[in-house]
Amino acid sequence: MASRYDRAITVFSPDGHLFQVEYAQEAVKKGSTAVGIRGTNIVVLGVEKKSVAKLQDERTVRKICALDDHVCMAFAGLTADARVVINRARVECQSHKLTVEDPVTVEYITRFIATLKQKYTQSNGRRPFGISALIVGFDDDGIPRLYQTDPSGTYHAWKANAIGRSAKTVREFLEKNYTEDAIANDNEAIKLAIRALLEVVQSGGKNIELAIIRRNQPLKMFSAKEIEFQVTEIEKEKEEAEKKKTKKNI
Amino acid sequence: MALQDVCKWQAPDTKELSLCLPPAGSWAVPRGCDPQTFLQTQGPSLAHGTTTLAFRFRHGVIAAADTRSSCGNYVACPASLKIIPVHRHLLGTTSGTSADCATWYRVLQRELRLWALREGHLPSVASAAKLLSAMMSRYRGLDLCVATALCGWDRSGPALFYVYSDGTCLQGNIFSVGSGSPYAYGVLDRSYHYDMSIQEAYALACCAVARATHRDAYSGGSVDLFHVRESGWEYVSRSDVCTLYTELQELPEPDQELKAEDQELEAEAEASQTHLEPATPPRAGESGELFLGPREETPEDSRMPAETETP
DSSP, X not given: OHHHHXXXXXXXXXXXXXXXXXXXXXXXXXXOOEEEEEOSSEEEEEEEOOOOOTTSOGGGOOOEEEEXXXXXXXXXXXXXXXXXXXXXXXXXXXXXXXXXXXXXXXXXXXXXXXXXXXXXXXXXXXXXXXXXXXXXXXXXTOOEEEEEEOTTSOEEEOSEEEESTTHHHHHHHHHHHOOTTTTSSHHHHHHHHHHHHHTTOTTGGGGEEEEEEETTSOOEEOOHHHHHHHHHHHHHHHHHHHHHHHHHHO | OHHHHHHTOXXXXXXXXXXXXXXXXXXXXXXXXXXXXXXXXXXXXXXXXXXXXXXXXXXXXXXXXXXXXXXXXXXXXXXXXXXXXXXXXXXXXEEEOHHHHHHHHHHHHHHHHHHHHHHSSOOOHHHHXXXXXXXXHTTTTTXXXXXXXXXXXXXXXXXXXXXXXXSOXXXXXXXXXXXXXXXXXXHHHHHOOTTOOHHHHHHHHHHHHHHHHHHOTTOOSEEEEEEEETTEEEEEEEEEHHHHHHHHHHSOOHHHHHHHXXXXXXXXXXXXXXXXXXXXXXXXXXXXXXXXXXXXXXXXXXXXXSOOBOO
16 A cells, blocks of 8 residues: 555555655666775775766766765765755765864764755655765775665665666676775776676766775876776776686687 | 754853843843953953963873962962863863863863764864864853863874863963963973973973962962873872972072983982982983972882872
8 A cells, every 4th residue: 555655754654664765765776876896995986977968068967076085975866866965965074174173084974964864754845865875985094984875864884885777786796706806906996896887887988987085095086088998908808818718618 | 063063052042131130141231331341340350360281292291280279369279170181081271260161171071972972982182172162162252261271192192282262272282371371381491392201291390380389379289280191191199389399499400400411320329318409310300209208219210209199
């Protein structure tokens, strides 16, 4: 009887569901894929870029945003909702610095975003935010972190995760391929993120956007050229792996 | 402000006027008078009589204060404690109105405790100082008087901040607050250097407060000495200023001390025989003996002569 319990956000169904929140999670599943990887000295965020219309200016579409010098996030879901959440998070990062002199920890800002999302699941006349976010960064102690939030307001720490369309496929790929060797150095971590995205992105490198944060360095967005370079390297490696396999069989 | 919203801390509403009582947080002044100018001309003279000092050095932060609470010409308490612990790694020296200091320190203790519960670790000394100054700056113009030095040890090592109730928040290596501070600064500026030994630091702090109490009428009683280390704060000693000052008078001039540094062993041998002379100290650290009851014959540097009580 979902239809009787899904109109208002503040109403539980008899079997304990908040249907509006679950519908928000469905909206997230329609968004373009985003993947986050936590390396030893680097954190990587990759997103699938939706192809833009001919006359549209590509640069105005940004799915990876810096929240502060040492934290950034990617999202999947409704872009407009994301804009509101990102703005609130940015203000909170500066407000925190103003009040207590120290920059936010990644966990603090994740908790803030999650609390904000939860508030909207318990208020009258509002609907939940239709986004899931992947928040990455380094804390003062130099440890890399990756958190994921969802529309219900829960958050968890992850070693690697994916959200959005085909998130399940990407996550399975990551579960198979996230090993200590895979994140041994920065370049490997970047390649892992791109390989994970290539599983689900149709047309290769030009539909991928990538950003990294290295310890004590600001956010770096990869240019299209750099991504292409990584993609060609990955394809080379794949070919070599294929050759080795065929050699073995012979 | 983020943290203040989370803590649900609210400044009092000073806009409501009641007919007979002064608005919350202000003085009852005739209509049309600005409270501050009224107080300066007609109000009771709140003497901020005290000498407190704090300085940071390699081995932590030293906080020292006298113990006289005065109210105008009357000594309200000759043995008050002007250094208030906030948590294991943070102390504050207080000066100004004792009531204001005590209250604000309790508020700061509560806020830091809440922060620690939420975040899982205590905030840095810089955060605590910023928080205190932000909370107090909302009462600006209402004659709050809290001049305090926050001394602590956090992830960045020894840290020292000066916070005043108008919202000033300064970082520094040496601070002295109170009516006796000019005298204390004179002594501190002469002998302070970051790489002092712990004994030198104790001696310097006590010497500075003792000399200040000698000249400042509103300071006196005893000298409380605290030391904040990596492992937490420690109550080193409480020594009476009169005794201290007499002992200081009998110390040789610092120039002579420098010469004596060259004749280390001979000086120590001599000192062990003469009880009055507190050992022509080869290093200034030897004056740590001042705090001992019975004087030891052969001072050893590795020993900590001062009583270390941790109440």
